[in-house]
Amino acid sequence: MVKFIADGFVATFERVDDVMPFVISVQSLLSENPTFVGRSLGFKFSLHYGEVLAVETSYGSDVFGEEVNVAAHLNDLAQPNEMVVSQAAVEQMPSDYKARAGESESRPRVALPEEHRGRLPPDLP
Numbered sequence: 001m002v003k004f005i006a007d008g009f010v011a012t013f014e015r016v017d018d019v020m021p022f023v024i025s026v027q028s029l030l031s032e033n034p035t036f037v038g039r040s041l042g043f044k045f046s047l048h049y050g051e052v053l054a055v056e057t058s059y060g061s062d063v064f065g066e067e068v069n070v071a072a073h074l075n076d077l078a079q080p081n082e083m084v085v086s087q088a089a090v091e092q093m094p095s096d097y098k099a100r101a102g103e104s105e106s107r108p109r110v111a112l113p114e115e116h117r118g119r120l121p122p123d124l125p
Helices: 016-032 066-077 087-092 095-101
Strands: 002-005 008-011 044-047 053-057 060-064 082-085
Touching: 002 060, 008 066, 016 044, 016 087, 044 066, 066 082, 082 087
Parallel strands: 044 082
Antiparallel strands: 002 008, 053 060
């Protein structure tokens, strides 16, 4: 499910394995599509794992819950072209993504192209 909010969006996934291919595809689109190349769009990504309440409303699909708020807060912490990942999401990542991201015991990193690798805030789950 995808919910658009101004010039951003919230995407939910049933399987953790589907998240990183989606993010990498968006990054590729932004770096290869002539419409976006050369523009300083500075997309930010956040990734969190948890239970949400998904509902159909008169204006479309929506998601609610504390986990949505955590993801939004993480996104606020991200710099342009960066992805911030919660510890809860890292724990759910397949081991190949953890390895590609260069996970260390103290601070996992995200599996984006090297120039877009992110950070974890110390005070969030």
